[in-house]
Amino acid sequence: MLRASIVTTWLHNQGINVLDFPPLSPDLNPIENLWPRVHELIDQTHAVTNEAVADAFIDKWPQVSIDLFRNYAQSMPARIAAVIEANGDATKY
Numbered sequence: 001m002l003r004a005s006i007v008t009t010w011l012h013n014q015g016i017n018v019l020d021f022p023p024l025s026p027d028l029n030p031i032e033n034l035w036p037r038v039h040e041l042i043d044q045t046h047a048v049t050n051e052a053v054a055d056a057f058i059d060k061w062p063q064v065s066i067d068l069f070r071n072y073a074q075s076m077p078a079r080i081a082a083v084i085e086a087n088g089d090a091t092k093y
Helices: 003-013 031-043 050-063 066-074 076-085
Strands: none
Touching: 031 050, 031 066, 066 076
16 A cells, blocks of 8 residues: 555544645745745846856845745735635635
């Protein structure tokens, strides 16, 4: 028996309702919303080589506001509720 089926069976036997969510849902992965902001900062440097992009990332990362991370973390309960409400479909997030 595969591990996944063992886990599924155990959850079922415990009466735990498992919801089907898209595994790569950006609604449940707020880091996906962060990358465009990081790209904007890196694009300002006009880096073209892999090494230059890596250096730009290291240089620009401190400019990403800690409040942005806090907002993403604090949005998770609302994100989860919205995905449940939408039965796993896309949400406003």
